[in-house]
Every structure is written in structure tokens, then in C-alpha cells.
Amino acid sequence: MIKYRVTLTKEERDYLLNIAQKGKSKAQRIRNAIILLNCDEGGFSDKKSNSAIAQMLFINERTIERVKKLFVEESFEMALNGKTYEISKAPKIDGEVEAKLVTLACSETPEGYARWTLRLLAEKMIELRYLDSISHETVRQGFKKNELKPWKEKRFVIPAKSSSDFIYHMEQVLDIYKRPYNASNPVICSDESPKQLIGEIRTPIPMEPSKERKVDSEYVRNGVCNIFMMVEPLAGKRIVKVTGRRTKKDWAEWIKEIVDKHYSNAELITLIQDNLNTHKPAVLYEYFPPEEAKRLIDKIDFKYTPIHGSWLDIAEIELNVLHGQCLKERMESKEQVKRAVNAWQIDRNNKSKGVNWQFTTDNARIKLKRLYPTILT
Known part of the structure; x- marks a missing residue:
């Protein structure tokens, strides 16, 4: 098993001490600062064992090893703040495609369909070559932004245009x-x-309590x-x-x-x-x-x-x-x-x-x- 050693400079220790003492950062950042301070083998303090640190912070020893590994293999900043992961998002539709979607949703439905659905609109967008691919969820987000609800219909008495x-x-x-x-x-x-x-x-x-009336x-x-x-x-x-x-x-x-x-x-x-x-x-x-x-x-x-x-x-x-x-x-x-x-x-x-x-x-x-x-x- 690889052993990772943490050696901090005086400037790094002062920076971590400031974070731990003020307590104004995120809980994860304060916890990692305390871990690094107690794992330090740079000669500025007595190093504590992983088990002692785990008992002090009520955490698992594997958490301590992950912080030490990030310090050694990545950087001081990553060990302090944690590793960030980029979340892949589906590409959002641009203004031109959004305008085409709105126009399509406000048009007559294809023959055989009483109303537009999210999936039907997504299929029609691809069929008309507006996009190579688009999910019904992306269509829904476009509707939410433009306050469109093609599945709803409001009935009311419509008077003549001019009378x-x-x-x-x-x-x-x-x-x-x-x-x-x-x-x-x-x-x-x-x-x-x-x-x-x-x-x-x-x-x-x-x-009855917890039971609806049945008809x-x-x-x-x-x-x-x-x-x-x-x-x-x-x-x-x-x-x-x-x-x-x-x-x-x-x-x-x-x-x-x-x-x-x-x-x-x-x-x-x-x-x-x-x-x-x-x-x-x-x-x-x-x-x-x-x-x-x-x-x-x-x-x-x-x-x-x-x-x-x-x-x-x-x-x-x-x-x-x-x-x-x-x-x-x-x-x-x-x-x-x-x-x-x-x-x-x-x-x-x-x-x-x-x-x-x-x-x-x-x-x-x-x-x-x-x-x-x-x-x-």
C-alpha cells in the first residue's frame, strides 16, 4: 500500500490555520485544512496518526488517505478544496432553434394527433432537420423558458373581431x-x-382517516x-x-x-x-x-x-x-x-x-x- 506524506511550508500552515480558526469556509474545506495540519511532516508540528485524526474528526481513515493522495498527486489547492468534477450537460438550443421550436409548437399538429407532445415535437424537430438530435426534456426546458403549454387548452367565448x-x-x-x-x-x-x-x-x-371517499x-x-x-x-x-x-x-x-x-x-x-x-x-x-x-x-x-x-x-x-x-x-x-x-x-x-x-x-x-x-x- 502506497503511503502518502504531507509536508507543508510555513506559509501553507499559516494559511490552513487561518481557515481552521476562523471557521468561515465550507465544512469540507475546514475539515481538509485540519487533516492537512495534523498530517504535516514538515517539522513545524508533531504529526498525528490517521486513526487519531479520524477519532478527533469523527471520520473514516479512508477520507484522510484521499486528502493526502490529492496533496501528493495533484496540488495543495485540490487537497484543500476537494476534487471537482465537470458535469456533462446536453447542449442547449440556441436562439434560432428555439424560435423554430416555438413556431412549430404554435402550428397545427400532424394528421392523426390531437395535440403536440414533448416527444412528438422532438421527433418533428429532427425530421425537419433543425437538429441532429434533441431530447424531449430539452424541449420541455424550452417551453418553460417561453411559458408555452401546448398540452393545455383554454375554452372561452370568443367575440367577433369588430362588432x-x-x-x-x-x-x-x-x-x-x-x-x-x-x-x-x-x-x-x-x-x-x-x-x-x-x-x-x-x-x-x-x-375515513387516510382513506378517500369512494364512489x-x-x-x-x-x-x-x-x-x-x-x-x-x-x-x-x-x-x-x-x-x-x-x-x-x-x-x-x-x-x-x-x-x-x-x-x-x-x-x-x-x-x-x-x-x-x-x-x-x-x-x-x-x-x-x-x-x-x-x-x-x-x-x-x-x-x-x-x-x-x-x-x-x-x-x-x-x-x-x-x-x-x-x-x-x-x-x-x-x-x-x-x-x-x-x-x-x-x-x-x-x-x-x-x-x-x-x-x-x-x-x-x-x-x-x-x-x-x-x-x-
Whole structure:
């Protein structure tokens, strides 16, 4: 076995003593300085045995031999700091190749593929001779840098590029939302949404500590019910009604209920709703005598969100809250939906304040500038 001897100069010993005494370096560097000081055979101190040094520092004797070997075969600096190893990294793609990757990811997928994957993009880059080789991990890092996520898709209602009709209805609704509260002329929003009725074939197993709730994948469909939502934003008031269907007749009866039951004392009701063909005042003449239909129409100022702009209807937003908080679970009957919705409505009205609508006409003219038509000259 080769024996390695450490002989330090006075300058080297002083340098190592400074490191060991100050204790401001890395732990490995301080440990190696102490090893070298105690192994020194240069005549400036008494040399200690490997076993004595190992016991003093609570380390293995092989560690001491490695430090001595580095001192003899490599250098003083390497013995003190340890041997460094170069980590081979895959070559990063340059700006030109990165631009081609981004362009490719934003293009249509090849026939037979619904979306781009990391591996598919890597294969396509090689096929198009952008690179001789590239891993899917390198592609992923390129996406992370450019904040691209081709595997994700966001669905939303896209309005026309430029539409005076869209702008007219949008600004009309936004102006109404700026009105102060007026009990004699309340502003209310209305919308509706379906709810599938799904029954359980097997009883779900309740959740236990460290065990999730288990629901069988099989179920039985019991039809669909409809949920009408009415919101008075400034009053923080919500009224929900569950019906068996969503027809013109159901809507007409819903309007009559709003006028005669919920807002009988109001002089005029401003009603905002989306632009469906079932939401027209003329529908009331189909299900009520002319005098009754005219009475209901005179009591309501009908306003409509633009086509592809139903997000302006606060009732639609509130329906999303209802579905998220109350209707995620399977419900097998209209009666079960009614009970759940009524409990939610009471709790929501007791806890919630009015809706603080922030988006204004001024905001729209900046953020949705592309939707405003070019002025004709």
C-alpha cells in the first residue's frame, strides 16, 4: 500500500490555520485544512496518526488517505478544496432553434394527433432537420423558458373581431351596473343552467382517516332538471328556482314570479339576461292573455348582454359559484336538487354582501379596443 506524506511550508500552515480558526469556509474545506495540519511532516508540528485524526474528526481513515493522495498527486489547492468534477450537460438550443421550436409548437399538429407532445415535437424537430438530435426534456426546458403549454387548452367565448352590435349591448350593460341602488327600480340579472340527475347504483363508501371517499364509476341517469338564477347585485340577493324543463313557458312563468312575488313593490325592474330566443318579451303573449302579458312587459325594462358576451351577466357568474359549491355531487332527483339549492341560497344570502362590479366602460375601451369598429369617414 502506497503511503502518502504531507509536508507543508510555513506559509501553507499559516494559511490552513487561518481557515481552521476562523471557521468561515465550507465544512469540507475546514475539515481538509485540519487533516492537512495534523498530517504535516514538515517539522513545524508533531504529526498525528490517521486513526487519531479520524477519532478527533469523527471520520473514516479512508477520507484522510484521499486528502493526502490529492496533496501528493495533484496540488495543495485540490487537497484543500476537494476534487471537482465537470458535469456533462446536453447542449442547449440556441436562439434560432428555439424560435423554430416555438413556431412549430404554435402550428397545427400532424394528421392523426390531437395535440403536440414533448416527444412528438422532438421527433418533428429532427425530421425537419433543425437538429441532429434533441431530447424531449430539452424541449420541455424550452417551453418553460417561453411559458408555452401546448398540452393545455383554454375554452372561452370568443367575440367577433369588430362588432358595433357587441359594443352597443356591452356598454349598455356596463352603464346599468354603474347605477346606484334604487329599491323602486332594482337592477337584477337572470340566467339558467341544466343539472343532470344521476343516481347511484351502489352506495358510496364514506371517507375515513387516510382513506378517500369512494364512489362507484357506474351510475343511472334520471333525466335533467333546470335551474333559474336571479341576482340583484347591489342588494346581494339571490333567488334560485328548480324546474323540470327549460322551455319558453318555464321562462314566462319565471318572469311572472319575479314581477308578482319577488318585486311586486317595484315601479320598474331592469332585467339583464343573455340573448337567447326564449328570452324575448313577445314570448309572454304566447302563455298569458294580452292584458296580463302587457302588464308584465310594462313592469320590466329588458336589457341583453351581447352575443358571445354572456360573461357580462352576473347571474351566470353566480351560477358557476352554485355549481362549484353545491351541485358537484351526484343528485338523483329534482327534489334533492331543490333541497340543496334552497339551503345554499339561504346561506349565501345571509353571508354575502352585494356584488362589487369593477369592469367599466373606460376599461372596456382600453382592454377590448380590438372589438371597437373603425370609424367610417
